[in-house]
Amino acid sequence: MSRSFLATLALMIVVLAGLPMIAGLFGLVQATLFISMAVLALSQGFIWGYGGIMSFGQSAFFGLGGYAYAIAAIDLGESTLPLALAILVPTLFAALLGYFMFYGRISDAYVGVITLTVTVILFNVANSTAGDAWRIGQAALGGFNGIPSVPPLNVPGQPDNQLSPAALYGVAAVLLVMVYALLRGLLATKFGRVVVAIRENETRAMLLGYDPRLYKTITFAIGGGIAGLAGCLFTNWGGFVSPTVFGLQQAAQVIIFVLLGGLGTLIGPILGAVAVQYLIIAIGTQQTFNANLILGIVLLAFVLLIPRGVLPSLGLLAERIAARPAPDPAPAAVEARP
Amino acid sequence: MLAALIGFNVLTSIAELLLLVIGLGMIYGLMRIINLAHGEFLMLGAYATVVSAHAGVNLWVAMLIIAPLFVGLFGLLVERTLIRFLYGRMIDTMLATWGLSLGLIGLVTSIFGTTVRGVSAPLGSFAIGPYNASLYSVFTIIVALLTVLGLFVLLRATKFGLIVRATMQNPEMAAALGVPPGRVYMATFGLGAALTGLAGGVIAPVSGVAPGMGAAYVARAFITVLGGGAATITGSTLASTLFGTIDQVVTFWTTPVFGQVALLLFAVVMIRMLPQGITGRFFRRSI
Numbered sequence: 001m002s003r004s005f006l007a008t009l010a011l012m013i014v015v016l017a018g019l020p021m022i023a024g025l026f027g028l029v030q031a032t033l034f035i036s037m038a039v040l041a042l043s044q045g046f047i048w049g050y051g052g053i054m055s056f057g058q059s060a061f062f063g064l065g066g067y068a069y070a071i072a073a074i075d076l077g078e079s080t081l082p083l084a085l086a087i088l089v090p091t092l093f094a095a096l097l098g099y100f101m102f103y104g105r106i107s108d109a110y111v112g113v114i115t116l117t118v119t120v121i122l123f124n125v126a127n128s129t130a131g132d133a134w135r136i137g138q139a140a141l142g143g144f145n146g147i148p149s150v151p152p153l154n155v156p157g158q159p160d161n162q163l164s165p166a167a168l169y170g171v172a173a174v175l176l177v178m179v180y181a182l183l184r185g186l187l188a189t190k191f192g193r194v195v196v197a198i199r200e201n202e203t204r205a206m207l208l209g210y211d212p213r214l215y216k217t218i219t220f221a222i223g224g225g226i227a228g229l230a231g232c233l234f235t236n237w238g239g240f241v242s243p244t245v246f247g248l249q250q251a252a253q254v255i256i257f258v259l260l261g262g263l264g265t266l267i268g269p270i271l272g273a274v275a276v277q278y279l280i281i282a283i284g285t286q287q288t289f290n291a292n293l294i295l296g297i298v299l300l301a302f303v304l305l306i307p308r309g310v311l312p313s314l315g316l317l318a319e320r321i322a323a324r325p326a327p328d329p330a331p332a333a334v335e336a337r338p
Numbered sequence: 339m340l341a342a343l344i345g346f347n348v349l350t351s352i353a354e355l356l357l358l359v360i361g362l363g364m365i366y367g368l369m370r371i372i373n374l375a376h377g378e379f380l381m382l383g384a385y386a387t388v389v390s391a392h393a394g395v396n397l398w399v400a401m402l403i404i405a406p407l408f409v410g411l412f413g414l415l416v417e418r419t420l421i422r423f424l425y426g427r428m429i430d431t432m433l434a435t436w437g438l439s440l441g442l443i444g445l446v447t448s449i450f451g452t453t454v455r456g457v458s459a460p461l462g463s464f465a466i467g468p469y470n471a472s473l474y475s476v477f478t479i480i481v482a483l484l485t486v487l488g489l490f491v492l493l494r495a496t497k498f499g500l501i502v503r504a505t506m507q508n509p510e511m512a513a514a515l516g517v518p519p520g521r522v523y524m525a526t527f528g529l530g531a532a533l534t535g536l537a538g539g540v541i542a543p544v545s546g547v548a549p550g551m552g553a554a555y556v557a558r559a560f561i562t563v564l565g566g567g568a569a570t571i572t573g574s575t576l577a578s579t580l581f582g583t584i585d586q587v588v589t590f591w592t593t594p595v596f597g598q599v600a601l602l603l604f605a606v607v608m609i610r611m612l613p614q615g616i617t618g619r620f621f622r623r624s625i
Contacts, residue, residue, distance in 0.1 A: 054429055056436075097606070104610040109372055109428045113560045114606065116374070120557040121602050128595040248553055252440055255433065293444025299437030303430050304423060 005184055008267055012180065016173040020166065028169040035172040036233035037273040039179055039226060041257035045269030046183050047223035048258055052199030053216060054108045057115030058227050058254045060122050061090035063245035065228025066235040070150040075137035078159035079151065086232035087225045094224025098217035116251065123246035146242025150235055172233050179226055183266055195219050252295060259302045262309030339467025344590060346466060350475040352582030353482035354541065358555055359562045359574050360485060361534030366563055367570025368506045368526050371421065371431050375439040376559055377552020379531055383409045383538020384547045385446065391457045405539030406532040413531020417524045446549040454546040474544065481540055485533065490571050493625055502526055557598060561605040567615020572624035576616050
């Protein structure tokens with residue numbers, strides 16, 4: 001347990017626990033949305049930043065989680081099993097997709113294209129599910145309009161005791177901290193080290209006896225499960241789910257969260273998610289600029305100018321400033337990196 | 339007669355797919371760049387066609403000349419201001435073109451709004467037995483054939499094609515022989531963009547023209563290029579034939595959405611067996 005991890009964790013808990021004291025109910029509901037995006041960002045940050053897997057379609061698992069929860073919650077009338085399904089269904093889907101991609105040993109760019117295609121096609125499928133033919137039990141899939149009035153999470157075992165919006169915020173906050181801590185813990189295990197080793201040099205890891213295909217598939221499946229949990233939180237936030245969860249804008253947003261916050265960190269994607277979501281809400285309240293236009297410009301600017309993301313760049317800057325007063329600075333420490 | 343109609347529809351589907359992917363495939367095959375703004379290049383071609391047609395330009399001129407010219411010039415601009423800084427960084431190029439894609443959707447929405455525009459399809463229909471088939475589909479098939487043949491001849495039989503292929507194989511050697519690689523890259527990207535613009539123009543009369551229209555086509559286009567593999571003209575043609583047939587046959591029995599799902603399933607299973615696409619194993623020496 002490193003000190004920085006404990007400090008970050010403590011800071012996160014203080015901020016999340018302190019928010020209800022300063023924010024009203026509306027603020028807490030907004031914060032629940034931010035948290036669901038932050039969990040989604042964690043899934044992308046984990047598989048991309050640590051696993052080196054270039055998924056452009058994390059929204060596919062996010063949406064599957066949201067739909068799985070909505071359908072199961074309406075059909076079962078309680079929320080414990082639906083919550084489990086919201087994690088399980090995307091995990092299995094990711095494992096299956098990962099098997100075909102990683103065992104086919106396709107390149108990173110191909111992984112990006114396939115995942116992107118999967119989410120686009122899921123969007124088209126979800127869009128075409130209007131009408132009575134598209135029901136699963138009691139739940140009508142509703143095509144473009146999606147599934148309205150999805151019951152929120154309830155206290156386990158008490159279907160009538162549904163969570164209030166404030167309690168929902170509490171659950172979301174606890175889940176965010178748990179996911180963060182679990183991922184940090186996972187990265188400290190042998191499994192996590194092998195995953196990072198594969199990102200650094202796949203051939204070398206393979207020659208040392210680790211099977212990159214298996215590790216990547218597992219990493220991808222874990223990322224899928226976390227994205228599914230985020231989708232479940234998102235559905236709970238609005239009480240509805242519609243095909244836009246699979247959309248290209250959603251898919252791009254996740255990438256921007258991570259790119260903005262910083263690759264290879266876990267706290268960066270969380271901060272990136274909050275910042276971008278805040279920006280989108282701010283754009284939504286005025287009519288001059290279109291959200292897509294702004295997101296596109298942000299994405300372009302980061303790829304071209306700050307490809308490492310804000311947090312690592314700040315860290316680099318701090319290193320450089322710290323290195324400056326030294327009498328004989330080591331060249332490696334001051335050298336600008338590409 | 340039903341068989342003839344299905345056959346004709348399959349042929350149309352193949353031709354449409356081929357037109358849709360040839361620009362994307364050419365850029366990928368020669369330059370190893372996957373242009374995620376492909377759908378928006380299509381959209382720009384379609385808008386160029388619709389806007390000029392509404393301004394009174396002859397539809398054929400708008401579709402076959404203005405659309406490719408406009409998108410081709412736009413492609414040159416994109417290459418100069420964006421792509422050239424990212425050569426050799428494939429993932430970054432994908433991210434940058436994705437940013438471009440979002441930006442273009444936003445920009446066009448700001449200018450034209452989200453209303454769906456269109457021009458009515460010219461030409462009439464002809465009879466296959468008791469069924470009516472569109473003459474415009476025949477036109478699409480002819481355009482697709484001519485485009486692919488033209489591109490093949492251009493790359494295989496002209497000096498320009500030789501220079502392009504040589505530069506892509508070994509830019510340093512080409513530069514040593516006096517060819518400016520930068521300009522060749524620029525021309526190649528511009529040509530690919532122009533072909534995509536042409537596809538956008540040709541599909542404009544048969545699809546709704548809206549800022550987000552690209553999303554309806556990109557999924558098919560990307561998996562077809564992946565399925566085709568590195569030798570893109572041959573690969574795109576073979577993959578379009580295969581995927582277009584699957585798409586149309588499944589669509590005929592179910593809905594177009596399931597046509598796409600079937601395509602995706604087929605492609606995902608195929609990359610497990612042929613990770614390099616069709617031309618990764620067969621016809622490796624073609625272009």
